[in-house]
Amino acid sequence: xxxxxxxxxxxxxxxGELWAVRDVSLTxxxxxxxxxxxxxxxxxxTLLKMLGGLLSPTEGVVRIGETSLYEMKEDERADxxxxxxxxxxxxxxxxxxxxxxxNLEIVMMIAKVPDAERKERIERALTQVGMLHKKDSKVxxxxxxxxxxxxxxxxxxxxxxxxxxxxxxxxxxYENGQTIMRLLREQCEQGKTVILITHNxxxxxxxxxxxxxxxxxxxxDEDQRHS
Amino acid sequence: MKTRDILRxxxxxxxxxxxxxxxSYMMQTLLMVCVLICMVFFTRxxxxxxxxxxxxxxxxxxxFQLSGYTRSDLDELTKMGFEDINFDMREPVGYLKNLExxxxxxxxxxxxxNDIWNQEIDGYLMILLFCRIVFAVIGILLWVILLxxxxxxxxxxxxxxxxxxxxxxxxxxxKRTIFFLYYAFFALRALLVFFTAVVLSGITMHxxxxxxxxxxxxxxxxxIIPGVLIAxxxxxxxxxxxxxxxxxxxxxxxxx
Numbered sequence: 001x002x003x004x005x006x007x008x009x010x011x012x013x014x015x016g017e018l019w020a021v022r023d024v025s026l027t028x029x030x031x032x033x034x035x036x037x038x039x040x041x042x043x044x045x046t047l048l049k050m051l052g053g054l055l056s057p058t059e060g061v062v063r064i065g066e067t068s069l070y071e072m073k074e075d076e077r078a079d080x081x082x083x084x085x086x087x088x089x090x091x092x093x094x095x096x097x098x099x100x101x102x103n104l105e106i107v108m109m110i111a112k113v114p115d116a117e118r119k120e121r122i123e124r125a126l127t128q129v130g131m132l133h134k135k136d137s138k139v140x141x142x143x144x145x146x147x148x149x150x151x152x153x154x155x156x157x158x159x160x161x162x163x164x165x166x167x168x169x170x171x172x173x174y175e176n177g178q179t180i181m182r183l184l185r186e187q188c189e190q191g192k193t194v195i196l197i198t199h200n201x202x203x204x205x206x207x208x209x210x211x212x213x214x215x216x217x218x219x220x221d222e223d224q225r226h227s
Numbered sequence: 228m229k230t231r232d233i234l235r236x237x238x239x240x241x242x243x244x245x246x247x248x249x250x251s252y253m254m255q256t257l258l259m260v261c262v263l264i265c266m267v268f269f270t271r272x273x274x275x276x277x278x279x280x281x282x283x284x285x286x287x288x289x290x291f292q293l294s295g296y297t298r299s300d301l302d303e304l305t306k307m308g309f310e311d312i313n314f315d316m317r318e319p320v321g322y323l324k325n326l327e328x329x330x331x332x333x334x335x336x337x338x339x340x341n342d343i344w345n346q347e348i349d350g351y352l353m354i355l356l357f358c359r360i361v362f363a364v365i366g367i368l369l370w371v372i373l374l375x376x377x378x379x380x381x382x383x384x385x386x387x388x389x390x391x392x393x394x395x396x397x398x399x400x401x402k403r404t405i406f407f408l409y410y411a412f413f414a415l416r417a418l419l420v421f422f423t424a425v426v427l428s429g430i431t432m433h434x435x436x437x438x439x440x441x442x443x444x445x446x447x448x449x450x451i452i453p454g455v456l457i458a459x460x461x462x463x464x465x466x467x468x469x470x471x472x473x474x475x476x477x478x479x480x481x482x483x
Contacts, residue, residue, distance in 0.1 A: 074402065082398065093390060097239075097242055106395070109232040109236070110395070
């Protein structure tokens with residue numbers, strides 16, 4: 001279970017201070033497919049980074065189970081990102097000159113997975129997203145939808161408990177976007193917690209719960225399963 | 228991360244920015260060769276000057292006026308290498324076979340309020356000293372340019388690979404590991420530059436020694452590999468790399 005309590009993040013620049021996220025309290029039970037929606041600048045990405053251990057909050061606490069994320073040492077937090085979370089980025093963050101296989105292998109290297117296990121786990125992850133036939137292709141020749149599927153494979157190859165998806169359909173057409181949403185739903189059905197950041201209300205409607213952010217605060221929290 | 232995986236990632240890094248690292252390699256090697264040659268001349272010029280002066284004046288020893296010295300300074304002058312010292316003349320005179328450390332003796336004499344001089348060869352000694360200073364200054368300036376070039380290479384590389392570094396960090400790689408990856412990459416590049424520069428400067432010294440021996444009939448024996456110098460330069464360069472990389476990381480990456 002992921003919980004955050006009065007989570008806030010302030011940025012300072014020449015024009016003064018800006019609260020990107022303010023007093024956000026949230027509990028995300030295991031196996032939930034949650035979406036966070038809001039306009040540009042509403043604080044969605046900042047919230048995701050704080051939940052993912054990438055950005056320390058100005059105030060508040062993030063807990064994974066009973067452990068406070070920002071009381072961990074840096075190495076422990078890196079280990080958390082490696083083994084507990086899978087990230088899916090809007091801009092893919094794939095290595096264009098590497099093959100699909102090599103991109104997934106990077107995650108295995110970081111997690112120090114033994115060589116003997118790597119091939120099987122990579123192929124299993126690629127099979128889940130329907131990209132096994134492209135494992136030796138260089139990423140630069142793939143389409144946008146294929147790249148995003150590789151991203152999902154990379155995110156799940158270490159069998160994490162939580163998936164964070166930051167605007168995964170942002171650069172894709174409708175059909176590919178639907179494919180990505182279906183893959184995320186499948187991951188949720190396998191027991192993973194999926195947190196989706198999106199500005200697209202239609203994508204959010206396909207999730208179990210919608211949290212709407214405005215000006216860094218929670219405006220609404222709707223449970224879709226009972227509506 | 229396992230050592231083998233780090234080595235694989237380092238090898239993969241060579242695929243990126245090939246043009247930059249080939250040009251940097253050539254430029255840094257050339258600079259390093261010039262630095263090594265300057266340092267060799269700086270250290271060996273006294274010995275070479277000694278050989279050249281002996282040959283030019285066809286003399287095994289040179290007489291020096293020892294102004295201000297008295298019989299009580301005999302031990303000190305003997306330790307310097309002076310022979311046949313005569314205190315009975317208006318100004319004491321001594322003979323020196325080896326002129327390698329003459330400027331150090333002259334400097335000590337001036338500190339003590341004395342003087343060691345030879346009207347005939349002092350002009351030549353002054354020229355040799357001037358050349359030595361010029362080689363030292365040029366060598367240091369070239370080394371500063373070399374360090375600047377290496378520093379720029381880091382910045383260019385880290386800027387170019389900013390997304391990769393961010394990706395690694397988000398995927399759970401520690402800053403320390405990412406740091407080590409690029410530190411090792413640049414250390415290998417620097418070693419490649421050094422070894423190439425040592426070979427090229429060694430060839431240059433060998434050719435110079437050959438010219439001096441076969442054309443000028445002088446055996447100067449310039450050292451082929453200035454070992455200690457290289458070790459010190461490598462160490463200082465690695466320290467600079469560490470500092471530059473930490474600064475570049477802070478400028479280009481998220482803090483958590």
